[in-house]
Amino acid sequence: MAVETPVNAGTSVPAGLAARGGRVRRGNAGWLFILPFLLVFVAFLVAPLVYAGYLSLWTKGLATGTTFAGIDNYTRAFGDPSFRKGLWFVLKFSVVVIPLQIIVALVAALLLDEITGRLAKFSRLVIFLPYAIPVVLGALMWGFLYSPTFGPIEQIASFFDFRAPFLLSQGNVYYGLLNVVTWQWSGYYMIIIYAALKGIDSTIYEAARIDGATARQIALRVKVPMVSSALALILVFSLIGTLQFFSEPQILRPIANGSITPDFTPNIYAYELAFNYAQFNYASAISFALGFVVFVAVAIFMFVTRKRGSLFT
Amino acid sequence: MTRPRHVWAKLLLLALCCYFLIPVWWVVVASTKNAEGLFSGTGALWFHGFHLFDNLHALFTFNNGEYLRWLGNSALYAFAGGLGCTVVSVLAGYGFAKFNFRGRNIVFALVLGSVMVPLTALVIPTFVMMSKVGLIDTIWAVILPSLLSPFAVYLMRVYAGASIPDELLDAARIDGAGELRTFWRVALPLMRPGVVTVALLSIVATWNNFFLPLTMLSSSKLYPLTVGIGLWEQLASSNNGGGQSLWNLIIIGSLVSIIPLIIAFLTLQKYWQGGLSVGSLK
Numbered sequence: 001m002a003v004e005t006p007v008n009a010g011t012s013v014p015a016g017l018a019a020r021g022g023r024v025r026r027g028n029a030g031w032l033f034i035l036p037f038l039l040v041f042v043a044f045l046v047a048p049l050v051y052a053g054y055l056s057l058w059t060k061g062l063a064t065g066t067t068f069a070g071i072d073n074y075t076r077a078f079g080d081p082s083f084r085k086g087l088w089f090v091l092k093f094s095v096v097v098i099p100l101q102i103i104v105a106l107v108a109a110l111l112l113d114e115i116t117g118r119l120a121k122f123s124r125l126v127i128f129l130p131y132a133i134p135v136v137l138g139a140l141m142w143g144f145l146y147s148p149t150f151g152p153i154e155q156i157a158s159f160f161d162f163r164a165p166f167l168l169s170q171g172n173v174y175y176g177l178l179n180v181v182t183w184q185w186s187g188y189y190m191i192i193i194y195a196a197l198k199g200i201d202s203t204i205y206e207a208a209r210i211d212g213a214t215a216r217q218i219a220l221r222v223k224v225p226m227v228s229s230a231l232a233l234i235l236v237f238s239l240i241g242t243l244q245f246f247s248e249p250q251i252l253r254p255i256a257n258g259s260i261t262p263d264f265t266p267n268i269y270a271y272e273l274a275f276n277y278a279q280f281n282y283a284s285a286i287s288f289a290l291g292f293v294v295f296v297a298v299a300i301f302m303f304v305t306r307k308r309g310s311l312f313t
Numbered sequence: 314m315t316r317p318r319h320v321w322a323k324l325l326l327l328a329l330c331c332y333f334l335i336p337v338w339w340v341v342v343a344s345t346k347n348a349e350g351l352f353s354g355t356g357a358l359w360f361h362g363f364h365l366f367d368n369l370h371a372l373f374t375f376n377n378g379e380y381l382r383w384l385g386n387s388a389l390y391a392f393a394g395g396l397g398c399t400v401v402s403v404l405a406g407y408g409f410a411k412f413n414f415r416g417r418n419i420v421f422a423l424v425l426g427s428v429m430v431p432l433t434a435l436v437i438p439t440f441v442m443m444s445k446v447g448l449i450d451t452i453w454a455v456i457l458p459s460l461l462s463p464f465a466v467y468l469m470r471v472y473a474g475a476s477i478p479d480e481l482l483d484a485a486r487i488d489g490a491g492e493l494r495t496f497w498r499v500a501l502p503l504m505r506p507g508v509v510t511v512a513l514l515s516i517v518a519t520w521n522n523f524f525l526p527l528t529m530l531s532s533s534k535l536y537p538l539t540v541g542i543g544l545w546e547q548l549a550s551s552n553n554g555g556g557q558s559l560w561n562l563i564i565i566g567s568l569v570s571i572i573p574l575i576i577a578f579l580t581l582q583k584y585w586q587g588g589l590s591v592g593s594l595k
Contacts, residue, residue, distance in 0.1 A: 028494040030412025037405035052438035132519040132574040136539040139337035254550040291434035
């Protein structure tokens with residue numbers, strides 16, 4: 001979390017009476033500048049959050065009407081096999097997809113940092129390209145590539161005379177999605193790492209080289225530690241994103257022949273509950289419970305890495 | 314530098330490029346095929362006849378040109394939501410970075426903490442709230458929540474802090490410029506790369522958004538591209554025979570809808586490549 005020093009030494013407030021007078025004026029102006037954001041913040045973050053919390057404490061029955069349920073919705077959620085199944089899936093998915101994305105992004109960034117010229121320039125754009133493609137369309141394109149009717153995978157496989165696995169089948173959907181997500185986001189993370197690498201003073205490499213370090217050693221022992229705060233930032237982003245997994249599986253559902261169920265991820269489950277079963281109270285509880293899990297996961301991560309990287313300072 | 318290592322590095326880069334290009338290549342190739350070519354089962358990665366213009370024509374005229382409508386909606390949401398978000402975030406970032414007002418630190422800590430709140434968890438309660446004030450199924454239900462981006466505020470605070478010297482602001486004030494004028498004339502030009510980055514990021518986020526419009530909108534004439542194409546996909550996969558021509562439309566529709574953002578990224582390269590580093594550097 002934010003460790004904000006109470007008095008920001010960098011802000012220049014000249015000593016003396018004039019400064020105090022100026023500070024009051026500047027103070028009011030400061031509020032004016034953040035006011036539009038604060039309105040949006042309260043209306044679309046604080047209020048929905050509080051409201052979701054409120055909704056989740058009630059339950060709506062056909063015969064009984066709306067009654068106070070206390071934490072019943074939460075005990076129900078954490079005992080609900082559908083929610084647990086979805087939660088287990090996104091956790092299991094995060095554990096693999098996050099390192100995978102970071103490794104692809106890091107390798108690409110390190111390569112691009114080392115090589116100059118036209119190929120490097122071209123690759124940087126190509127690897128970043130998926131970020132400019134809406135998630136929905138990225139997932140759809142891969143869905144087509146996986147498709148046995150018009151995708152190339154099946155065709156290539158049948159050329160070599162064996163049956164290609166359908167990457168959206170019950171057993172393979174995990175891998176199919178792993179690929180989609182890695183493809184979609186690695187480029188964005190690559191750019192963040194690349195920018196951080198470019199910010200390093202290159203005399204450090206010179207010094208390491210004089211000390212006899214090989215290029216690989218420089219990459220792993222000098223460059224990687226120096227971009228660790230960028231890596232931490234990426235990790236938090238992808239953790240938050242993956243636990244909320246929704247768009248990709250939702251889009252691939254119609255063509256996955258039933259292997260992506262209505263309780264595939266907690267978010268899909270909450271969506272189904274709210275919009276197909278009108279169970280807004282229980283859906284809010286599911287959303288809130290998921291939000292809580294995300295918050296705890298990020299907090300744990302921040303606590304663990306607190307000493308090494310200084311993420312939000 | 315030793316040569317052989319760079320050869321391997323270059324080969325690895327080429328392999329990465331191929332991987333990242335495959336889906337795009339496939340979409341380009343498939344967009345030029347008619348239904349028969351698409352389903353013929355040979356050479357999915359190579360051309361088979363040339364029907365690009367037929368497909369484009371079909372795309373823009375299908376169902377009274379609903380695709381063009383969706384394209385327009387996407388553009389509207391992305392610009393109104395994305396630019397609105399940029400204005401709000403730039404003002405706030407500047408306010409947090411350059412003013413020492415009471416309660417600043419606690420408010421900023423709250424904003425930072427909220428970066429961790431999964432935004433999709435807010436969609437369902439926002440839907441219920443919006444329906445209470447009758448904004449469901451209007452453009453506002455998509456645009457207004459898009460204005461919120463705590464991360465953009467964080468980015469702009471860091472950027473404003475690093476790029477605007479306090480002395481310059483003080484000089485402007487001594488010269489008698491009001492706060493708004495100082496912001497407009499002195500601060501904003503210095504923050505330009507950061508502003509472009511935040512604008513690009515929030516426009517992309519709104520353009521790509523799926524969950525929010527999917528829940529907020531029920532009449533298909535308000536859909537953005539993402540939700541519209543999702544609708545076509547459902548139609549196409551639910552009736553396998555009659556859906557054949559629709560698959561062609563989905564493919565060419567995907568191609569057309571990824572072009573605007575690719576152009577935006579290519580033309581604004583020098584801004585965002587520099588600007589993105591701000592979030593990771595201190």
